[in-house]
Amino acid sequence: MRLTQQQADHYDAHGFLMLESLLDAEEVEILRAAFERDAKVPGPQVVAEDGGTEVRAVYSSHQRQPEYAGLIRDPRILEPVQQLLTDDVYVYQFKINAKPAFGGDKWAWHQDYLAWRLADGLPAPRQVNIGVFLDDVTEFNGPVIFLPGSHRQGLVREGRSAAARSEQHLDPDDISLTPQQLTEHVDRYGMTSPKGPAGSVVLFSPEIMHGSAPNMSPFARRLLIATYNDCSNLPRPKGEPRPEYVVCRDTEPLRPLAAPFSQTLGTVAA
Amino acid sequence: MRLTQQQADHYDAHGFLMLESLLDAEEVEILRAAFERDAKVPGPQVVAEDGGTEVRAVYSSHQRQPEYAGLIRDPRILEPVQQLLTDDVYVYQFKINAKPAFGGDKWAWHQDYLAWRLADGLPAPRQVNIGVFLDDVTEFNGPVIFLPGSHRQGLVREGRSAAARSEQHLDPDDISLTPQQLTEHVDRYGMTSPKGPAGSVVLFSPEIMHGSAPNMSPFARRLLIATYNDCSNLPRPKGEPRPEYVVCRDTEPLRPLAAPFSQTLGTVAA
Numbered sequence: 012m013r014l015t016q017q018q019a020d021h022y023d024a025h026g027f028l029m030l031e032s033l034l035d036a037e038e039v040e041i042l043r044a045a046f047e048r049d050a051k052v053p054g055p056q057v058v059a060e061d062g063g064t065e066v067r068a069v070y071s072s073h074q075r076q077p078e079y080a081g082l083i084r085d086p087r088i089l090e091p092v093q094q095l096l097t098d099d100v101y102v103y104q105f106k107i108n109a110k111p112a113f114g115g116d117k118w119a120w121h122q123d124y125l126a127w128r129l130a131d132g133l134p135a136p137r138q139v140n141i142g143v144f145l146d147d148v149t150e151f152n153g154p155v156i157f158l159p160g161s162h163r164q165g166l167v168r169e170g171r172s173a174a175a176r177s178e179q180h181l182d183p184d185d186i187s188l189t190p191q192q193l194t195e196h197v198d199r200y201g202m203t204s205p206k207g208p209a210g211s212v213v214l215f216s217p218e219i220m221h222g223s224a225p226n227m228s229p230f231a232r233r234l235l236i237a238t239y240n241d242c243s244n245l246p247r248p249k250g251e252p253r254p255e256y257v258v259c260r261d262t263e264p265l266r267p268l269a270a271p272f273s274q275t276l277g278t279v280a281a
Numbered sequence: 282m283r284l285t286q287q288q289a290d291h292y293d294a295h296g297f298l299m300l301e302s303l304l305d306a307e308e309v310e311i312l313r314a315a316f317e318r319d320a321k322v323p324g325p326q327v328v329a330e331d332g333g334t335e336v337r338a339v340y341s342s343h344q345r346q347p348e349y350a351g352l353i354r355d356p357r358i359l360e361p362v363q364q365l366l367t368d369d370v371y372v373y374q375f376k377i378n379a380k381p382a383f384g385g386d387k388w389a390w391h392q393d394y395l396a397w398r399l400a401d402g403l404p405a406p407r408q409v410n411i412g413v414f415l416d417d418v419t420e421f422n423g424p425v426i427f428l429p430g431s432h433r434q435g436l437v438r439e440g441r442s443a444a445a446r447s448e449q450h451l452d453p454d455d456i457s458l459t460p461q462q463l464t465e466h467v468d469r470y471g472m473t474s475p476k477g478p479a480g481s482v483v484l485f486s487p488e489i490m491h492g493s494a495p496n497m498s499p500f501a502r503r504l505l506i507a508t509y510n511d512c513s514n515l516p517r518p519k520g521e522p523r524p525e526y527v528v529c530r531d532t533e534p535l536r537p538l539a540a541p542f543s544q545t546l547g548t549v550a551a
Contacts, residue, residue, distance in 0.1 A: 150474065
């Protein structure tokens with residue numbers, strides 16, 4: 012699937028592009044079931060709630076679940092990413108966040124690429140993120156908020172906070188924009204927050220400034236985020252690389268499936 | 282000004298009614314200037330940020346500032362309140378909240394009338410609240426979220442939490458709905474959040490379940506809330522009544538001005 016010129020221009024100008032209801036309801040059900048299954052696989056890739064047992068995030072499900080192995084190669088997703096980035100891309104990071112009811116991430120405003128440059132030595136911001144809504148995203152359940160166009164600034168902040176909690180784990184708080192930086196950029200760019208039904212997909216730049224509202228609703232909200240990286244832009248970590256479930260080691264170029272992932276299940280190895 | 286039958290029916294059915302841009306830009310400027318002035322009047326009615334000097338809320342400005350004395354008698358506001366409640370009403374409580382940037386109230390979901398019954402012995406939920414937007418209210422700066430129709434439930438919770446911080450000050454946390462209560466009622470009623478330009482006014486029921494999102498933006502957001510009470514429904518506190526700036530003592534019936542407050546300034550004593 013190719014983006015129209017208008018869609019590609021929108022991504023370039025604003026740093027994100029919303030593809031509403033790209034996946035259908037049946038596909039969303041397939042992906043939810045695969046998430047439930049994957050969340051039960053023991054290992055460090057499953058992140059529990061602070062002080063609880065509820066699953067907050069799962070990493071690298073595409074390495075274990077054929078549905079997600081198919082999804083990242085789905086022509087409706089991979090081809091637009093190739094179009095925006097380059098033909099040879101691979102998945103650098105894959106995670107599914109289950110933002111809990113009555114809470115969830117705070118509003119640390121940041122640019123993703125700073126984290127990846129610091130933690131993984133990623134040479135250039137040659138990535139495209141995709142966010143796949145596994146639940147309806149509304150103004151009430153913790154949508155991502157973008158400063159549209161802010162990706163054209165490049166990185167606003169250079170380093171990380173001195174109080175960072177660990178060398179390898181970069182919390183958004185450690186790399187967040189200062190209130191003054193945010194005020195200046197909100198004045199210039201405004202704020203926008205893509206919302207839509209489950210099955211919608213939002214593509215966004217690794218340099219776009221964004222934050223995340225808390226989930227005011229009594230229901231958890233699941234969001235898949237996969238980051239595609241240019242195969243000629245491999246990470247060069249200074250020390251020990253981060254674990255494989257955080258920074259994927261398989262850097263072979265992905266090739267699009269001939270059909271939507273839901274029609275090819277059984278033919279793709281995870 | 283009379284509400285249309287459709288507007289009155291909407292209030293009855295949903296527990297709130299939005300009157301977009303009821304006040305014009307010049308009137309908003311007049312009210313903002315009066316707030317700035319009133320926030321400098323020393324006294325317990327000015328509430329500062331925790332650990333800061335920035336003003337978070339000011340109570341009972343209508344007793345000191347002629348602009349607000351006029352506003353509560355403005356025919357565009359007082360007449361709809363009379364229509365929904367009864368002819369003889371007075372202002373029971375008046376406050377202006379300046380929800381700070383990057384934060385503000387948490388999402389304690391509650392029903393106002395429970396607080397007033399517990400703290401002031403208010404016999405019946407014979408009130409109408411008005412919220413006057415002194416700044417644009419968007420999805421990003423901490424809008425109030427209603428469960429539309431939930432006022433028809435009556436009070437869901439009877440008492441206050443055992444850990445309440447003081448006898449007289451009722452924090453929304455002390456009277457908040459449980460997660461289970463909220464889940465059940467969100468399932469039944471859904472959530473909605475009136476937004477609009479500065480000068481908009483929202484009327485809402487003392488029994489509607491509501492919460493408040495944090496302010497994700499870098500700008501403070503000012504909201505005036507005045508609660509009108511039926512003059513035949515005066516509070517009957519069990520012990521010492523709460524201070525006058527919180528629970529107004531002037532219970533004389535209000536009469537509408539002949540014209541908008543902005544045209545009568547100089548003729549109304551605060």
